[in-house]
Amino acid sequence: MRAGDGQVRLLYQPFSEWLKGVDHAQLMQKSREAEMLFRRVGITFNVYGEEAGAERLIPFDVIPRILAANEWRQLSAGVIQRVAALNAFLNDLYHDQEIIKAGIVPASILENEMYRPEMQGVDVPGGIYAHIAGIDIVRTAENQFYVLEDNLRTPSGVSYMLENRKMMMRLFPELFRRYAVAPVEHYPQVLLNNLRAVAQPGVHDPVVVLLTPGAYNSAYFEHAFLAQQMGIELVEGQDLFCRDNAVFMRTTEGPKRVDVIYRRIDDDFLDPLAFREDSMLGVPGLVSVYRNGGVTLANAIGAGVADDKSTYTYVPEMVRFYLGEEPILSNVPTYKLENPDDLKYVLEHLAELVVKEVQGSGGYGMLVGPTASKQQIEDFRARILAEPDNYIAQPTLALSTCPTLVEQGVAPRHVDLRPFVLSGKTVTLVPGGLCRVAMREGSLVVNSSQGGGTKDTWVLNGDKPC
Amino acid sequence: MLSRTADHLYWMARYIERAENMARVLDVTDRMSLVANSAYDEAARWKPPVLIADDVAVFERDYGSYTAENVMHYMALDERNPSSIVSALNSARENARAVRVAMSSEMWETVNALWLELRQRIRLGLREADIGEFCDWVKSRSHLFRGVTFGTMLRDDGYKFVRLGSFVERADNTARLLDAKFQLLLPNEDPAAEVDYYEWSSLLRSVSAFEAYQKVYRDTIEPTKVAELLVLRDDMPRSLHACYDELEPILEQLCRQPGCECLRLAGENHARLHFGRITHIFNSGLHEFLQDFIARNNALGIEIQRAFLNSPD
Numbered sequence: 001m002r003a004g005d006g007q008v009r010l011l012y013q014p015f016s017e018w019l020k021g022v023d024h025a026q027l028m029q030k031s032r033e034a035e036m037l038f039r040r041v042g043i044t045f046n047v048y049g050e051e052a053g054a055e056r057l058i059p060f061d062v063i064p065r066i067l068a069a070n071e072w073r074q075l076s077a078g079v080i081q082r083v084a085a086l087n088a089f090l091n092d093l094y095h096d097q098e099i100i101k102a103g104i105v106p107a108s109i110l111e112n113e114m115y116r117p118e119m120q121g122v123d124v125p126g127g128i129y130a131h132i133a134g135i136d137i138v139r140t141a142e143n144q145f146y147v148l149e150d151n152l153r154t155p156s157g158v159s160y161m162l163e164n165r166k167m168m169m170r171l172f173p174e175l176f177r178r179y180a181v182a183p184v185e186h187y188p189q190v191l192l193n194n195l196r197a198v199a200q201p202g203v204h205d206p207v208v209v210l211l212t213p214g215a216y217n218s219a220y221f222e223h224a225f226l227a228q229q230m231g232i233e234l235v236e237g238q239d240l241f242c243r244d245n246a247v248f249m250r251t252t253e254g255p256k257r258v259d260v261i262y263r264r265i266d267d268d269f270l271d272p273l274a275f276r277e278d279s280m281l282g283v284p285g286l287v288s289v290y291r292n293g294g295v296t297l298a299n300a301i302g303a304g305v306a307d308d309k310s311t312y313t314y315v316p317e318m319v320r321f322y323l324g325e326e327p328i329l330s331n332v333p334t335y336k337l338e339n340p341d342d343l344k345y346v347l348e349h350l351a352e353l354v355v356k357e358v359q360g361s362g363g364y365g366m367l368v369g370p371t372a373s374k375q376q377i378e379d380f381r382a383r384i385l386a387e388p389d390n391y392i393a394q395p396t397l398a399l400s401t402c403p404t405l406v407e408q409g410v411a412p413r414h415v416d417l418r419p420f421v422l423s424g425k426t427v428t429l430v431p432g433g434l435c436r437v438a439m440r441e442g443s444l445v446v447n448s449s450q451g452g453g454t455k456d457t458w459v460l461n462g463d464k465p466c
Numbered sequence: 467m468l469s470r471t472a473d474h475l476y477w478m479a480r481y482i483e484r485a486e487n488m489a490r491v492l493d494v495t496d497r498m499s500l501v502a503n504s505a506y507d508e509a510a511r512w513k514p515p516v517l518i519a520d521d522v523a524v525f526e527r528d529y530g531s532y533t534a535e536n537v538m539h540y541m542a543l544d545e546r547n548p549s550s551i552v553s554a555l556n557s558a559r560e561n562a563r564a565v566r567v568a569m570s571s572e573m574w575e576t577v578n579a580l581w582l583e584l585r586q587r588i589r590l591g592l593r594e595a596d597i598g599e600f601c602d603w604v605k606s607r608s609h610l611f612r613g614v615t616f617g618t619m620l621r622d623d624g625y626k627f628v629r630l631g632s633f634v635e636r637a638d639n640t641a642r643l644l645d646a647k648f649q650l651l652l653p654n655e656d657p658a659a660e661v662d663y664y665e666w667s668s669l670l671r672s673v674s675a676f677e678a679y680q681k682v683y684r685d686t687i688e689p690t691k692v693a694e695l696l697v698l699r700d701d702m703p704r705s706l707h708a709c710y711d712e713l714e715p716i717l718e719q720l721c722r723q724p725g726c727e728c729l730r731l732a733g734e735n736h737a738r739l740h741f742g743r744i745t746h747i748f749n750s751g752l753h754e755f756l757q758d759f760i761a762r763n764n765a766l767g768i769e770i771q772r773a774f775l776n777s778p779d
Contacts, residue, residue, distance in 0.1 A: 215564050224567045234567065239470050250469040252623060252774040253722060 010464060011066050012403075014178040019410065027062060027405050030171045034060050037170075043163055043221055058160065059453030064168060065402045065415055065435045066179070068463045075145055076419065076429055078328035079135045081319060083421040086150060086306050088322035090129035094119045094302065104317050109305065113359070116267065116302030118274060122291050124300050125198045126424070130307075131298035132191070132262075133421045134158075134434070137329070139400040146332045146397060148416065150315065152299060152307040154264045157434035157454075158420050159222035162187060162229075164456040165432070180461040182431040187420070188229035191262075194424025198296050199259040206259035209233045209249060211240070213265050213281045223264050237265070242285035245294040260296045267301050309358045309392050310336060333395060337388040346393040347384070350377050353393045354444070355384065368444055370396055399444060402455065404437055414438045416446050417457060431459035467568075472627045473775040474565040478577070479631030481558035485551045486608035487639035491515050492541055492551075493601035494672035499534060501664050506650075512537040514646040518639075519549040538597050543588070551604055555584050569628075570618040573611070580607045626716045630770065633716075637709035637763050640673060644696055645756040648689070666692055673704045693752055694744040706759065707739040713766075720774065728773050731766045735759070 008016045038057050067075070089105075092098050093115070099105045109115065134155030136148040165184055169176060192208065199206035212223035214236050227234035239249050240258065248255035263270065269279040274287035289295050305311060313334050319327040335342035335353075346353060350369050357365040367380040384391050401412035419433035435455040436446035446452040492515060499511050509532040516525045516537060524547070529536040542551045559581035566574040592600055612632070619625045647669045651662075666687040670676040675695060682699070683691050700707045714732045721729045738759075747755045 228567045233468055233471075235468060236470065239468050250776075252467055252469055252472045252627075252720070 011068055011460070015064075015066065015175070018175060018178060024409055027410075031060075031062050031405055034062060034167050034171060037167065038163070043159070058448045059439055059451075060164065060167065061404050061413075061437055061439075061453050061455045062168070062171060063403050063405055063410065064175075064456045064458045065417070066458045066460065069460055070463050071139075071143055072182075072431055072459045074143060074328065075137065076431070078145065079133075079137070079147075079419055079421050079429065080427045081323065081325060081328055082135060082147065082150070082315060083130060083133045083423060084427055085315065085318040085322050086133070086152060087128055087130055087423060089318045090300070090303060090306050091124075091127040092322070093305065094122065094129075099318070099321055102321065104321055105311075105314050109311065112305050112308055112310070114267075114302070114304035114308050116305070118287060118291065119300070119302040123293070125200060125296055128198060128423045129300035129303045131194060131198060131300075131423050133423070134418045135421060137417045137419065138397055138415075139417075140397050141400070145329055147315070147329050148332060149309070150307040150312065151418070152303040153266060154299065155418070155420065156219045156222055156264070157418055157436075158187060159225045160454045161420070161432050161434050161457070163225075164454060168456045179458060181458045182461055184430045184432040187430045188226060190422055190428060190430065191226070192230040192232070194422050195260050195262055195298055197424040198298060200293055200296060203259050207257060208260040208262060209235045209240075209258050211235055211237070211261050211263040211265055211283075213269070217264075219264065226262075232262075237279075237281045237283050240283045240286070242283060242289050242294075245289055245292050247283065247286065247289055247295045258295060260298065262298050267304065270297075270301065309334075309356060310338075312392075332397065335393040337384060337391045337393065342393070343384075343388050347381060350381060352396065354396055355380060355391055355393045358390055358392060366445075368396070371442065371444070396444060402435075402437065404439070404453075404455075406439070406441075411441070413441070414444050414446065415455065432457045467623045469775055471565045471568045472623065473771075474561040475568060475624050476627045476631040476770070476775060478558050478561035478565075479628040480635040481554040481561065482577075482608050482611055483632045483635040484549065484639065485554040485558070485604055487636070487643070488515075488519070488541060488549065488551050488554065489601035489604035489608075490672045490674075491518055491643060492538060493598060493605075494668045496534070496538070496597055496601075497671075498664065498668045508533060510650065514650055515541050517646045517649075518642045519547075520642075521547065521549060535594060538594060542597065542600065543592060551600075552584065552588065555581060555604075568624050570614070570620070572614050572618045576607075576611050576614045580611070583607075623720065626720055627774070629712065630716050630720075633709040633712045634763065634767050634770070636704060637706050637713075638760060638767075640696060640704050640706060640709070641756050641760050641763065643669070643672065644693065645753060645760070648693070648752055648756075651689070663687060670695075675702060675704065678702055690744055690748055693747070697747065697755075698739060698742055698744060700740075707736075710736040710739055726773065728766065728769045731762070731769055735762050735766065 035057060038060060043057065089099065093100075093109070100107050100109070130152040132155060134151040134157065136151065137145050138148055139145050161184055195208045196206050208230070209232055210223055210227040210230075212220060212234055214220065217223070224234055233249065235249055240247055241250070241255075242248075243255075247258045247261070249258050265281055268276045269281045271282045271284060271286040272279045273284045275282075286295070287301065290297055290301065313331065313336065316327040316331055319325055335346050337343045337346060346355065350367070351372075353369045355367040355369070367376065369377065372380070399414040399416070402415045403410045404413035406413075415435055415437045417433050417435050419429050421427060421429045435457040436448070437453045437455050438444060438446045439451055439453045448454075495512060495515055499508070512532040512534055516522055516532070519541065525540055528546075529540055540547055540550065544550045545553055545556070547553060559577055562569070562574060562577040587600070615625070615628055619628070651665050663686075666689065667676055669692060670679050670687070673696060679687065679692070679695055682695065685691070695702050695705065697706050699705050700711050702708055710732065714729075714736045717726070717729045717732050
């Protein structure tokens with residue numbers, strides 16, 4: 001909110017003015033009202049490892065994060081470019097592997113667990129693998145953005161972008177008169193149009209469904225919400241079956257052909273005949289039908305190889321290789337601990353670095369050096385030495401903060417942003433995203449499973465408030 | 467719509483209806499046990515609820531004797547008993563949770579609130595003295611659910627499956643209740659007239675039909691008229707005939723293929739109720755008629771399940 005010199009940035013001035021007229025008790029009251037509304041609607045998630053069926057709310061912060069139009073233009077051009085390159089990379093990797101032949105990405109990538117040999121040589125409609133991509137971004141200074149991570153499998157959180165906006169308009173309508181905020185509510189329509197556009201050629205009026213693992217999945221609310229918003233069926237594996245190189249859903253009027261499956265189930269659980277045999281969530285035969293072009297899956301099987309933390313370091317090169325452009329967004333410098341030099345450096349600087357598991361997610365299995373205890377650092381050192389290939393390390397960035405409502409008042413907290421990039425006929429995104437905030441002072445971990453909260457993100461129509 | 471969605475909606479409605487009817491039976495049995503009557507001992511008095519639920523063998527194995535306390539616990543609270551009120555309400559909520567976006571948010575909130583309050587009541591401990599109030603609560607929550615459904619749910623196929631579940635279950639429950647009570651009451655030759663009055667009026671009250679009887683017949687309570695009211699009268703909302711008046715048109719809309727077996731079964735059952743005479747039914751035996759009806763209604767339930775809910779590959 002404040003620039004380097006401590007002045008309130010122009011962007012936040014009307015907000016700052018407004019805040020002077022509102023006391024802490026009123027804000028806390030609004031915050032409780034929001035919590036009550038979220039609970040009633042049932043916007044909850046299940047935390048793995050807690051008592052079965054424990055339904056929790058993600059803390060919602062009533063103070064928005066504000067981005068100017070020029071910042072958004074740069075950021076959105078950057079993520080669109082990045083996702084275009086990632087899709088080109090996946091298409092190449094599963095076909096001619098030019099990028100390996102060119103020596104840019106090592107052939108060892110084919111040994112990555114997320115690489116799916118079943119997909120080699122399979123054509124997918126439009127050559128699109130990551131139809132929905134969530135790109136995690138942090139801002140370190142004016143117009144300076146870094147990509148932390150690409151999420152190309154089944155990225156979640158978009159329901160919070162939509163519900164948070166609805167909540168803010170309900171709680172603080174007067175703020176929307178002070179700011180010209182670009183709308184995000186059309187996201188489900190854009191998504192539906194894109195999903196329909198990637199049906200196999202020749203299908204008229206394609207039937208799209210959303211495949212969920214079921215009511216006990218941590219993101220079930222989001223699955224139900226998106227299906228409802230798009231007006232499509234929310235199906236479980238047991239509702240689908242394969243016959244004659246096609247997928248059908250069981251309806252009260254008999255079997256009905258399905259053309260596009262927006263799946264929110266990981267590759268491993270999609271089809272017990274192709275992947276994990278013990279999966280009760282999947283559809284037997286689905287992979288075979290998919291490979292033969294009988295149905296479209298979004299995202300494609302095998303997209304995960306491109307969002308692996310060890311692949312991440314090659315993305316800027318992919319942009320140059322496939323698009324012939326300079327990357328707009330930077331990567332965070334990353335040490336790969338499989339390299340002896342990197343390993344040596346990291347072990348000497350553990351207290352300054354963030355160390356992550358290559359395939360970890362949700363903030364589990366990571367070390368944040370500057371806030372870790374000596375004991376935690378030593379424990380982690382032992383884990384790294386046991387299996388260096390399994391880790392990468394990055395410097396801690398001077399993440400920007402955003403004013404956040406806490407018990408004592410309004411205080412700065414670190415934030416990140418996950419815009420959702422949609423690829424169909426074109427690559428687009430709605431102006432906004434999931435803004436996650438670390439609720440603890442000084443913390444850099446924003447994951448909801450680690451106590452992080454969310455905020456509404458306001459992209460302004462101009463570079464000034466109104 | 468998805469078969470699984472229809473299945474959850476159908477069974478959610480059936481379980482709520484079942485809980486309500488069980489509450490009705492327990493409530494009336496409890497009240498009648500307060501009326502001094504030497505004709506029935508405690509066991510004879512408390513056996514019918516278990517008979518109605520078709521659970522005699524399991525009950526005798528687990529509980530032994532038909533005391534008020536045993537039967538109330540078994541029928542209201544025992545989670546091992548799949549037909550207890552608590553089990554039925556648990557199942558209703560599980561079904562609702564799986565398809566919450568297929569119904570209105572008010573319906574989901576009603577079922578969820580019902581379940582949350584049930585857990586609360588169980589935690590606080592339910593005593594024998596509270597059974598009457600508990601049964602009233604179950605009935606009123608069922609009424610609320612029905613009203614919320616009627617007032618807020620889109621009239622799509624989902625709505626039809628909710629209604630279908632309610633009426634298939636209600637027809638079954640009313641027939642079982644009638645059968646059990648008649649078996650208890652009719653063999654008694656020459657019981658004192660005032661005792662008879664209480665017995666028959668309690669049966670009517672258990673299906674909210676006492677005032678209706680007075681309005682329709684303006685006469686002393688006679689077994690044949692009680693049976694006629696609950697079997698054949700189409701204006702009595704819990705009668706078998708009224709249930710089939712609702713069921714048949716719903717199936718006419720849902721059966722989109724010619725020669726639908728559901729529709730044939732429903733039509734046949736409906737015709738027997740529509741054109742039946744109570745004197746004929748009594749001549750050939752009410753018990754036989756009701757047993758036959760329960761089997762036919764059950765056959766319709768199985769056919770609905772087959773045709774719509776577990777749609778085969």
